[in-house]
Amino acid sequence: MPADLTAAAVRRPVTTVVVYAAAILLGLYSFYQMGVDFLPDVEVQKLAVKTECPGVAAIDIEEEVTQTIEAALSGLYNIRNMRSVSRDDISMIYLEFSWDADMDLTFIKVRNKLDRIQQLLPDFAARPTILRFDPSSSPFMMLAVTGDRIERPVSDEDYRAALVELKDVAEAVVKPRLEQIQGVAQALVAGGLEKEVQVEIDRRKCLAYGVEFADVEAALTRFNANSAGGTIREGNLVYPLRIEGRYRDIEDIRKVPVKRIDNATVFLEDIATAKYGFKEPTGYNRLNGQDTITLYLYKKSGDNTVKTARKVESVLAALTLEFPDFRVIPIFDESEFIQEAVDNVLSSLYWGGFFAVLVLFLFIRDWKSPLIVGLAVPLSIVITFAVMYSIGIHFNVVSLGGLALGIGILVDNAIIVLDNVQRFRKQGFSRVEAAVEGTREVSLPIAASTFTTVSVFLPLVYIEGLAGALYFDQAITVVASLTLSLLVSITLVSMLLSRGDARGRLSRLWVLSKLGDRADALGEGAMRRYERLLAVCLQNKTATLVAIVVAAGLGLSLLSAVDRELMPTVDRKRLVLEVEFPASSLLLRTLAEVAEIEQLLGADPAIQTVYSSVGITDIDFDQSHRPGANKAVIEVKIAQEADTDAVAARLEALGRTATGYELSVRQPPSFLEHFFPPETSDFDVRLNGEDWGELAAVSKAIVALMEDMPRFAHVRWSLAEGAGGYEVSIDHGKAALYGIDAAKLADFLSREVQGSQPTQLADYSREVDVKLVVRREEALGLETLKRLSYPIRREEQTVYVPVEQLVSISPYAGYAALHRKNQSRTVEVGAELVKGDATEAKRQLEAAASRVEKPQDIWLEIGAVDEEMQEMLDDLSLTLIVSFCLVFAILAAKFESLKIPFVVISVVPLALVCVVATLYATGQTLNFMSAMGAVVLVGIVVNDSIVKVDFIRNRHLAGADLSAAIAEAGRKRLRPIAMTTVTTVLGLLPLALSTGQGAELHQPMAWVIIGGLTLATGLTLIVVPVIYSLVCGRVRA
Template sequence: DGMSIATSYDTSIFIDRSIQAVYTTIAEAVVLVVLIIFLFLRSLRATLIPLVTIPVSLIGAFALMYALGFTVNTLTLLSMVLAIGLVVDDAIVVLENIHRHIEDGMEPTKAAIKGINEIAFAVVAMTLTLVAVYAPMAFSTGRTGKLFIEFALTLAGAVLVSGFVALTLTPMMCAKLLRHENKHNFLYNALERFFEALSSGYRRSLRFALSVRPLIVLLALGVAGGSYYFFTNLRSELAPVEDRGTITAIGVAPEGATMSFTADYARRVEDYFSKIQEVETYLVIVGFPDVTRAIAFARLKPWEQRQRKQQSLVAEINKGLSQIPGIRLFATNPPSLGQGGANSKPVEFVLRSSDSYAEIKQNVDRLIAEVQGHPALTNLETNLILDKPQIKVSIDRQRAADLGVGVDVIGRTMETLLGGRQVTRFNMNGEQYDVMLQVAGQDRNTPQTLQSIYLMGRGGQVVQLSSLVRVEENVAPKELIRFNQLRSATITAVPGPGYSLGDALTVLEQAAARILPASYQNDYSGQSREFKQSGSSILLVFLLALGFIYLVLAAQFESFIDPVVIMVSVPLSMTGALAALYFTGGTMNVYSQIGLITLVGLITKHGILILEFTNQLREEGKEMLEALVEAAELRLRPILMTTGAMVLGAVPLALASGAGAESRSQIGWVIVGGMTFGTLLTLYVVPVAYSYLSRARRPMHGEEPETAKAHPQPAE
């Protein structure tokens, strides 16, 4: 009676709320995508056609997840959010092309056949391009890479289903649902005049761009170069710090401290947490992982019931805990991807050497002193402790033998009274309890305790234990650690406010290079090791994605030049994406990197549409520049529609709030910035690149080589 049980630490709360937030984001994305489609098509019937693609593709993706044994988690649901904008792209392109023919007066069935014949190649190319982007991601290594395999394969499955739907269900629905209308309402006519003016303006500006091609090339090179500036100035980390509704606090007592000493300070931490309004429950564990340490978990109130975020509370708590003397206390944010244990820190910088541990300790202390005041590093400590206090008890065997006290008796007595020994058990109310024999805690805190312990000698003589032993107080290593077969020491720290894990590691790396001997090697463990591995892994995945896309496009277009033209838009979109991250305070992390890889597949769609129609018009005998301008103008609306659908579908991610919002917003801003900026430049740079590089292509059927047109032979 009188006892209540409350959950003080539960990671499933954040997971559940994060998944619920993603469900809301999916609904918001669907509404925004439908809105952009309706604004361009201005017809409820036409809007219904690409809308059908969304549930069909998502159901197909869920079926793939089930077949592969995937689970519904934040990453697979995040792929569903991106899929909302992705899966309608192919249907929009097919629908717009068929709708254009119907508006020109063609019968719906014939328009559907003609439209799909014109656009089928481009749809297949776009679908395979996106799948090619995600294929390398599925083979990424490391624990972080494994986390995104489900993300990549789920999204690739949704894209494949959407491509199939666009080639089959979409033209059928167009033939059945679309009709040519002679009269339109005011909204339709007003928007049509706007789109016609937009197309006309684009045609004129594109002709001007083609007349000043060197200037456009210089502009494109300058913009692409801007991506280097933003990339080098972006902070880097493994994953964004999320408001997970939980704060971890760690206490480190001086070496040699007892459990009761640590427990006294742990109670002060409890008192401090009880005064914080945003803290709902808390749990303090003393003696984990050893008697000189304590760990506390504070569960915050739900996100909607508090004004301050977890990150700001951690900064405030650290200020408060620093006022408690006698023990080192600090609070941290839980790792976003669950790396490491609750007692670990983000920064784990390992120094390896063949030197003695004493020499390694000296150099580690020098390095810590060098970086101690840097704001990027807080709560610095090392696991190489060579001065742990200890007491060495040596038995005077000769004297013990003279007094008739056995060595085993001395050892057993000290073990029992000082260390404690279970002597029996007793039952009470159906429960078993151990009976421990040990001197009370306050009576065994000093070496003088030995003077109060007596043993029975020969003939019943009482012998004082202190007369049989010699006591020496000295220090010894707490533990001696090797890392990859070399002696090592690990420096741990927490990145300071406003600094990322990458910033903190850079400070340590630069300081180590300055002051440590050349024989010392740097390495990493824990979150820091995963951060370094994920950086190299994602670079390989990015390069493989570019290579896969190039090969797929080369096979589709039967040309090694056309894929190059299409892919010139990639660095332009990267600049927009990195700029969006830079100006919104984002970082380079696994989430933003996944967004960049996704962007590669998205932005190449525009070039595919323009090039495919340009090649078709050149096959019909039109001159290159005329074909370029006409194809680009014809594809302007579907390009803007697909861009609008993808951007608006990603806006709920970029503006997300609540559990897990920090990670989702990273991908959202990459898509919004990259697609918006990249599309605006692609509309001009791709035609200009085609006009230059097409001279390296073989002439189209029935078309003279460009050089022959430019330099006709004189008549004989």
């Protein structure tokens, strides 16, 4: 079949050129239509159920809300894990499903189950809402709205008014304009101050008129309503009648009738004041030390992030011209990172292709042949764009990384075709005969080589889980580009070689000519040394194999010295600082302290931007780390030329010297964090049980153990004490004595403490909340609460009973968060592993934890990052096994033998040993990417072995002595093997040496392939002939 394609391409050159021209046009069209993103679109198999319970303690939420919902959802099909965290005011339940689950159908099933148990939830629980986790659901751009007025206020009141004005501009002007952009799905506004109507009841006047809080609340609600009045007839026409009863302004609120006494009406203004004010802020957004309004922009799924961001920039420029007093400043732009990361991969791809072709000039010593061979690279890549576009793959660092990985391999087939065609020309064949017969002779070996490499990547398409979902794009791009390079080599390259003498002297290119002379001299010297070494090894086969086995054992021993991690850390030039003050700290104190931290950060020349979120802001993306008045998150943008690790070290030093608060530094959440459970550390210890007191005691002992072990740092405890509070217990006996309903008493206390929001006032195009509170001369404290009096109506008079006679008030200790896993109470102790191997650390901790006294119903689970990594490595191991079987099958079919494939793949174990040595030498870690590189190496490293074994076997079958066949193969196949290896290595070298954005993802894979291929090729030249002579020396297979 390949030979027929070659003959047809050589016989019909015009048709061949036209077909490839059409394919190039299709590829270029696809190139301009494809979107750009950092990573592929991967659907996360997770849902979260959020239930808000304002003013309720964590323990009550855990017992009455979280447990109820978990019981209802535990029977869902395809559910893998269920985790929950209950905090004051909120319950979050995280559901993880298997990768074959239909998330749209699962969403509907979860909604149905929640609706069925709604009546079982307590009254204080709001309707549960379902959140979908999607890596693309994070904002791709954050904008800050500021202006002249807020930067130069004339008074505190003017400053607050400026914040309100900024928010109005953001919501009424900026937000609608941005949401009109193609590609922007939503723009959310956060920060600033919000207006409200504050109605303050005078308690003494209420007592005089006999008016209660509930009377005022009911009146405000009752008199603020529109209603349909039916229709009226006017002549022959019918008109709808609308009765307008809503409040038009604050004066309408003041005139609301509350109660009628002795034919006299008590209006709200008689017992209360109504005025405009501002809602009490629960948090602040700040940019470089200044309060600001923040807009979060979300992208539509599948749209081009970079193009969408450019459109946003155009709209912002237009808004600046229209509203010169206001400015919209980008805080964070994901498209910048994406563009730089993609440009970095493209640059590596270009330079890799350049070096690969340059090597051809030095080896081949003319300029026409390398150009013909070099056509395989751009043609294969451009046509691959059409394949990617047709199946919905966009440009990202994974798909482009696949092309960059294959850049040096794409010329391998063309090199072998060229080398064989030139050999036929030297034997006296015509140009057409040499092109057809030379290609025919190597078509099956290069097809086998290509398919062995393809067989490594193809199983990735079928793997379930994150490994398969994440690297589907890379598998397709590599498979497509390698298959196309094979097609180009046996058709277009052969046709061009048949059209004329491909040789063209390099005499005019003096530099390349001299370099070529030097390369030839080195090659001849290497050839002589190789022949002598091979002869010695063939004479001492047993000693050679023993030496190689010993060297392999020494190489494997280095594995214990190689660090492990799940994925390489990508430097995004951003750092996140988490600041936490004592649990009872007020928001204003937190704000003041954060302002001082911002000044310190702003003085660092390596930090460009400081963005702070203090307290609880309008938008809270990560409910598992719910902030509070005592917490703040500060995100800093690092200058491009600065060292992020050095900045992080300075900030960590600042945290160690901090007094009055805790400061931790971390990288911003990465794409992969969407796939793993919330609050996972490098190393986790989970204690499971049913009694929170017992769990707390045992977990404190574990915390002490880990803090004393030098392997761990930043030990965190999920059950850390919260602010606690006061518990009000109603004395039901005394309440019954006075005829008081306990529920009404609880409602009375709740209104006294936090007021209520009975209605809203229409203010132009938006609704302004009306807040009803009791006016106080002093802040409501514990003693003030005790002095309150509960009104009891008896016939014509109202009797007031002191609250302290009806209730008892006592303090209670609270926890910051209560965790559960698979319906069992859990306490998590997390830490960062800073020294040694995770497996050894786990063993030591297990031994230490076994000495801790604990009740029988508490059990421990000790895990590490290796557990998540192990699941992904298991998938890759399966891929390796399947790939190994496919390679064996291809080789067995190629050689029609079950013995020779073992000779060819004997180099694979040696290649894996070389991987370990490479990781150790380059300082890379064993992670998913480096493991992926090892899998790729298996498909590449056998190619040279196939070429060599095929040549030896053919000469041996033709009657040549085995030793002579091996020697001839060494002479005639060393050059093409060296060329293919050097082009592959140099093609990957720019990717390995890259220091741009996102380079960390590809460096481990590139180094593994470079080092493994270089070392394994050297061993292949010795090991394969030795093993072949042992296995096939007595028979002609």
